[in-house]
Amino acid sequence: MQRLGVTSETVHYDVVVGRGAWRALREFARSGYTSVFLLTERGLWNHWQEPFLRSSGLKTAQRVFVPSGEASKSLRMVEQVAGELLAQGADRRSLLVAFGGGVIGDLGGFVASTYMRGIDCVQVPTTVVAQVDSSIGGKTAVNVGAMKNLIGTFYPPRLVAADPVVLTTLDERAFRSGFFEVVKHAVLSGPRLFDEVECALDSLRPERAASLGPLLAHAASVKVDVVSRDEKEAGLRRVLNLGHTFGHALEEATGYRRFLHGEAVGWGLLGAVRLAELLGLMSPASSQKVVALIRRVGPLPSIGDLKAGRVLKLLPRDKKAVGGRIHWVLPERIGKVRIVADVPPAAVGAAFRDIQRADRHE
Numbered sequence: 499m500q501r502l503g504v505t506s507e508t509v510h511y512d513v514v515v516g517r518g519a520w521r522a523l524r525e526f527a528r529s530g531y532t533s534v535f536l537l538t539e540r541g542l543w544n545h546w547q548e549p550f551l552r553s554s555g556l557k558t559a560q561r562v563f564v565p566s567g568e569a570s571k572s573l574r575m576v577e578q579v580a581g582e583l584l585a586q587g588a589d590r591r592s593l594l595v596a597f598g599g600g601v602i603g604d605l606g607g608f609v610a611s612t613y614m615r616g617i618d619c620v621q622v623p624t625t626v627v628a629q630v631d632s633s634i635g636g637k638t639a640v641n642v643g644a645m646k647n648l649i650g651t652f653y654p655p656r657l658v659a660a661d662p663v664v665l666t667t668l669d670e671r672a673f674r675s676g677f678f679e680v681v682k683h684a685v686l687s688g689p690r691l692f693d694e695v696e697c698a699l700d701s702l703r704p705e706r707a708a709s710l711g712p713l714l715a716h717a718a719s720v721k722v723d724v725v726s727r728d729e730k731e732a733g734l735r736r737v738l739n740l741g742h743t744f745g746h747a748l749e750e751a752t753g754y755r756r757f758l759h760g761e762a763v764g765w766g767l768l769g770a771v772r773l774a775e776l777l778g779l780m781s782p783a784s785s786q787k788v789v790a791l792i793r794r795v796g797p798l799p800s801i802g803d804l805k806a807g808r809v810l811k812l813l814p815r816d817k818k819a820v821g822g823r824i825h826w827v828l829p830e831r832i833g834k835v836r837i838v839a840d841v842p843p844a845a846v847g848a849a850f851r852d853i854q855r856a857d858r859h860e
């Protein structure tokens with residue numbers, strides 16, 4: 499078990515990753531909260547409540563359930579959860595524990611940041627994405643209509659406790675999809691994490707997830723480092739968007755139905771690598787290594803049938819910049835990326851068509 503610290507000018511909190519991490523919640527059970535509330539999903543909770551309550555010591559916590567799925571990240575659900583907290587007696591000195599994936603984490607963080615102008619929040623992430631990424635950094639949000647994460651806050655949790663044992667109940671596809679984000683962290687971080695991921699891929703199965711603590715801790719430390727240095731996305735934090743430019747466009751072009759988020763990021767990484775190669779930023783040797791690793795993580799739903807023009811129109815632009823420039827995070831080698839704002843659209847189109855062509859010929 500590893501204890502990492504997010505430390506910025508304004509906050510400090512621990513991110514505990516590994517077997518036994520839930521025990522770190524014991525100090526919270528004793529630290530003077532008037533009450534503790536667990537926000538979670540019923541199916542997930544039914545499976546994990548017994549070991550979680552035993553390790554965390556939160557036996558008297560009250561529960562609030564929301565349905566699983568992205569649709570729960572809504573203002574309507576914020577209102578519903580707040581109403582339920584109030585009905586169950588939550589006050590300003592209550593603690594909210596968000597037990598779930600990124601959806602529960604984002605919703606729980608948002609509710610905690612606004613309920614009675616803010617109550618303490620602890621994140622207990624239960625998916626790969628949540629353990630290495632979304633639970634860390636204090637970004638919370640809900641969606642409005644089709645606009646993802648339109649309303650949100652920066653609200654750091656008091657603690658993040660990630661035990662990989664919980665990943666054993668993920669289905670194979672959801673489990674693997676989170677590892678495309680781990681590959682993203684490896685490309686940002688360098689050869690050490692990259693090699694660790696390569697080794698882990700031989701036996702990457704949900705039922706063996708409990709042994710992944712050291713790898714997940716290393717992957718989480720990449721996010722911990724970045725957000726410690728750039729809490730509110732002034733600049734450095736943008737590197738975390740690696741793979742997400744094409745990724746978001748692909749999710750939107752398919753109505754968020756074809757890809758799990760991590761899978762869209764998998765394609766996004768392949769696109770970013772190809773674009774970096776076309777621009778002469780990345781050597782073919784480095785790019786082949788990254789491509790091979792992504793391919794080994796697992797199969798990706800096809801992109802061969804998508805209209806390239808439509809996907810390219812959906813690339814997320816910087817709304818603050820004149821003409822809506824796109825900030826590309828492009829790898830130069832494993833462990834080094836560069837942010838480029840003036841990539842010629844023709845090169846972007848060529849990179850996307852190249853990964854589509856490679857997909858069709860598989």
Ligand SMILES: NC(=O)c1ccc[n+]([C@@H]2O[C@H](COP(=O)([O-])OP(=O)(O)OC[C@H]3O[C@@H](n4cnc5c(N)ncnc54)[C@H](O)[C@@H]3O)[C@@H](O)[C@H]2O)c1
Binds near residue numbers: 568602639
């Ligand atoms: N705040 C941030 O910085 C940040 C970063 C990245 C992503 N996000 C957000 O995170 C969300 C995606 O997160 P996610 O991929 O964890 O999705 P999710 O929370 O929807 O979880 C995916 C699915 O797995 C199920 N599940 C969760 N834990 C499980 C377990 N241990 N066993 C079995 N099933 C389990 C859930 O019920 C759900 O159906 C998106 O809304 C995204 O916007 C936020």
Ligand SMILES: [Zn+2]
Binds near residue numbers: 679742759763
């Ligand atoms: Zn992501």
